[in-house]
Amino acid sequence: MPVETTLEELAESFELLDDWMDRYKTILDLGGELDPMDEALKVDAHKVKGCMSQVWLVGTLGSEGRMHFLADSDAHLVKGLIAIVLMLYGDKTPAEILETEHAAALAELGLDKHLSPGRSNGLHSMIKRIRALAEAHLARGPSA
Amino acid sequence: MSTALATAAPSFDLATVRAAFPALRQEVHPGKPLVYLDSAATALKPQPVLDATMDAYAKDVANVHRAVHALSQRATARYEGARDTVRDFLGAAAREEIVFVRGASEALNLVASSWGGANLSEGDEILLTELEHHSNIVPWQLVAERTGARVVHVPITDAGEVTLEAFEAKLSAKTKVCAFAHISNSLGTVLPVQAMAERAHAAGAIVVVDGAQGVVHGAVDVRALGVDFYAFSGHKLYGPTGIGVLYGRQELLEAMPPWQGGGDMIDRVTLDAGSTWNDLPYKFEAGTPNIAGAIGLGAAIEWLSALGLDHVAAHEAEVLAYGHARLAEIPGLTLVGSAPRKASVLAFTLEGIHPSDAGTILDAEGVAIRTGHHCAQPVMDHFGVTGTARASLGVHNGTDDIDALVQGLERVRAFFG
Numbered sequence: 001m002p003v004e005t006t007l008e009e010l011a012e013s014f015e016l017l018d019d020w021m022d023r024y025k026t027i028l029d030l031g032g033e034l035d036p037m038d039e040a041l042k043v044d045a046h047k048v049k050g051c052m053s054q055v056w057l058v059g060t061l062g063s064e065g066r067m068h069f070l071a072d073s074d075a076h077l078v079k080g081l082i083a084i085v086l087m088l089y090g091d092k093t094p095a096e097i098l099e100t101e102h103a104a105a106l107a108e109l110g111l112d113k114h115l116s117p118g119r120s121n122g123l124h125s126m127i128k129r130i131r132a133l134a135e136a137h138l139a140r141g142p143s144a
Numbered sequence: 145m146s147t148a149l150a151t152a153a154p155s156f157d158l159a160t161v162r163a164a165f166p167a168l169r170q171e172v173h174p175g176k177p178l179v180y181l182d183s184a185a186t187a188l189k190p191q192p193v194l195d196a197t198m199d200a201y202a203k204d205v206a207n208v209h210r211a212v213h214a215l216s217q218r219a220t221a222r223y224e225g226a227r228d229t230v231r232d233f234l235g236a237a238a239r240e241e242i243v244f245v246r247g248a249s250e251a252l253n254l255v256a257s258s259w260g261g262a263n264l265s266e267g268d269e270i271l272l273t274e275l276e277h278h279s280n281i282v283p284w285q286l287v288a289e290r291t292g293a294r295v296v297h298v299p300i301t302d303a304g305e306v307t308l309e310a311f312e313a314k315l316s317a318k319t320k321v322c323a324f325a326h327i328s329n330s331l332g333t334v335l336p337v338q339a340m341a342e343r344a345h346a347a348g349a350i351v352v353v354d355g356a357q358g359v360v361h362g363a364v365d366v367r368a369l370g371v372d373f374y375a376f377s378g379h380k381l382y383g384p385t386g387i388g389v390l391y392g393r394q395e396l397l398e399a400m401p402p403w404q405g406g407g408d409m410i411d412r413v414t415l416d417a418g419s420t421w422n423d424l425p426y427k428f429e430a431g432t433p434n435i436a437g438a439i440g441l442g443a444a445i446e447w448l449s450a451l452g453l454d455h456v457a458a459h460e461a462e463v464l465a466y467g468h469a470r471l472a473e474i475p476g477l478t479l480v481g482s483a484p485r486k487a488s489v490l491a492f493t494l495e496g497i498h499p500s501d502a503g504t505i506l507d508a509e510g511v512a513i514r515t516g517h518h519c520a521q522p523v524m525d526h527f528g529v530t531g532t533a534r535a536s537l538g539v540h541n542g543t544d545d546i547d548a549l550v551q552g553l554e555r556v557r558a559f560f561g
Binding site for chain 1: 173498499500501504505508509515516530531555559560
């Protein structure tokens with residue numbers, strides 16, 4: 001199951017919350033909506049580099065042509081950030097993923113400050129990895 | 145240019161010190177004034193440093209050592225004046241021993257590459273400690289690979305100390321160089337530099353000290369310490385980024401080959417008969433140096449010295465002791481690094497809470513700390529953690545900053561509780 005909360009719902013609740021502490025609480029709760037990731041998948045090959053915490057991410061192409069991602073982190077707030085990334089990118093075809101613009105959506109949430117390359121939370125690296133996985137599937141063609 | 149090192153003030157007034165830092169006059173989030181506890185990563189800049197740097201670009205903007213015109217003469221005088229300030233600050237014997245570099249990392253790379261490349265060979269040993277910053281590990285690994293020398297590490301105790309016994313146990317006739325921190329950036333441990341240098345020299349090795357933290361928290365006298373090289377960065381010493389210093393004993397620097405080639409470091413260049421090198425310290429300053437950076441660093445040293453380095457050290461020790469006591473009251477908090485001789489650093493873990501999560505919530509409260517491995521992964525390995533949260537003190541911190549940290553940590557615990 002992809003993350004249930006939508007970006008629109010999240011943006012609406014953020015609008016009601018002035019205090020970043022409350023927003024972080026919301027982000028924290030979103031982490032709980034992530035599908036559990038099997039410990040066996042948490043290997044170095046699936047690690048997203050450039051995160052201060054550990055982040056693992058795998059993506060597979062379903063029979064309906066949409067990509068499914070499983071991801072986890074040992075930091076709770078980073079798990080919440082992963083959930084937001086998957087709201088944007090989860091359950092899309094590889095072509096749709098490559099067309100998705102994340103900057104405006106994340107700016108609306110006030111998360112753009114977390115986005116610059118090299119930021120320790122690794123949001124930038126996660127998006128890069130998702131796009132790379134989508135590109136790899138596209139390159140392999142529809143039969144893959 | 146004369147130096148102001150002799151004008152140390154007799155008293156230390158925290159309010160006056162704080163007033164010098166424009167960065168402290170800001171709210172990082174609405175209603176959350178900045179509580180800066182990340183000086184070990186980089187220090188805030190006091191107004192005199194900003195003024196000197198701005199002035200260097202506004203008025204004396206010219207290249208150094210090159211032209212006869214007035215601006216170049218002034219820029220050269222101020223750049224070389226900064227070198228004299230550094231020489232006095234470190235107690236070096238001569239200005240030729242002060243090489244301006246980009247920072248401590250570059251200084252350590254210079255020594256490892258130039259001295260190490262010329263003096264190390266197969267069978268030789270490079271002795272480091274387990275608490276080194278990556279900048280004092282990797283350059284030695286690189287030169288070891290090049291020369292066939294071997295890197296050996298002195299283990300630390302569970303308190304985060306380097307004991308003389310452990311150090312001596314690793315010293316041998318094979319040891320050609322001992323490189324270690326003056327103060328650990330990840331733990332705050334103060335190493336017994338003078339005693340280690342004595343033992344290293346007795347074994348026939350030279351001594352290279354990473355002073356990136358050491359130079360910030362008390363007076364340093366390189367001759368009293370008896371070290372051969374001492375490296376530090378300007379930006380951790382309340383100065384600009386991109387400027388640092390390598391102190392090296394003149395005799396050793398004279399014998400070393402140049403490291404980088406370019407302008408300023410040459411005496412004569414020919415196409416057929418090779419080139420000859422400029423005198424010290426210019427032999428190691430290839431290319432146009434960071435002129436404004438050096439001038440800013442000189443201003444930083446003069447500013448800090450005028451406060452009185454002993455007063456600064458005493459003040460910071462008081463705040464650190466208070467920090468230890470307050471953090472010990474927090475349930476689930478474990479201090480990482482408890483050496484009896486410590487400076488500036490309060491590193492810790494929180495049970496069940498990732499350092500990155502703690503740092504994010506503290507930031508929302510306006511409290512800036514560092515989280516992660518602090519470029520010292522072997523230290524993290526020793527303590528069996530992937531990272532820690534680290535609060536580090538600067539001259540402007542007071543017990544009220546510790547109170548803000550403790551209050552912030554209580555919110556962190558409530559948030560993830």
